[in-house]
Amino acid sequence: MPGDIPAVSKVVERSLGENYAPSLYMTVHNLWPEGLLVLESESGIIGFVASVISGPKVARVLMLAVDPDHRGRSGGTMLMDALYSNCIARGLDTVVLEVRKSNARARSFYERRGFKVTGEIKCFYTNGEDADKMSRSLVN
């Protein structure tokens, strides 16, 4: 993981407009290594998902991003499918996440993959924007 941080940071900066300290990725990785997955192409890392275990049977996605030049080619789907497998192997049965209310594309991406809005969090993001809370069961 440490060697992947520069490439992951680049994807995050290009996709989410955020520039996090490298230690953040190591902290998330150390909490649950199987919850942090990268997507690679011949040109290197082009996407990643970062998640933590946030309840006895719950995984929480903190970040999902695919580089803008590589979207629409199932990379996001593959990352989420791989995460579901790791959740099930770990005995988790639910995946939750937050998404910006303005992020219509991500929201429909999640809705088409079985996520439902379960609530909202006011002023969740640093710019004051609200988040929708979404959840998906991994059973039945």
Ligand SMILES: CC(C)(COP(=O)(O)OP(=O)(O)OC[C@H]1O[C@@H](n2cnc3c(N)ncnc32)[C@H](O)[C@@H]1OP(=O)(O)O)[C@@H](O)C(=O)NCCC(=O)NCCS
């Ligand atoms: C959300 C995100 C991870 C999806 O990644 P992706 O690799 O494009 O995902 P996929 O290719 O598996 O699916 C993308 C869907 O958008 C559709 N799509 C159409 N045109 C597209 C385009 N130009 N670019 C991306 N997706 C497009 C795809 O057909 C697909 O539709 P489907 O849901 O009906 O299958 C990616 O858009 C992203 O990084 N967005 C910015 C960061 C973000 O919003 N993250 C989530 C925050 S909670």
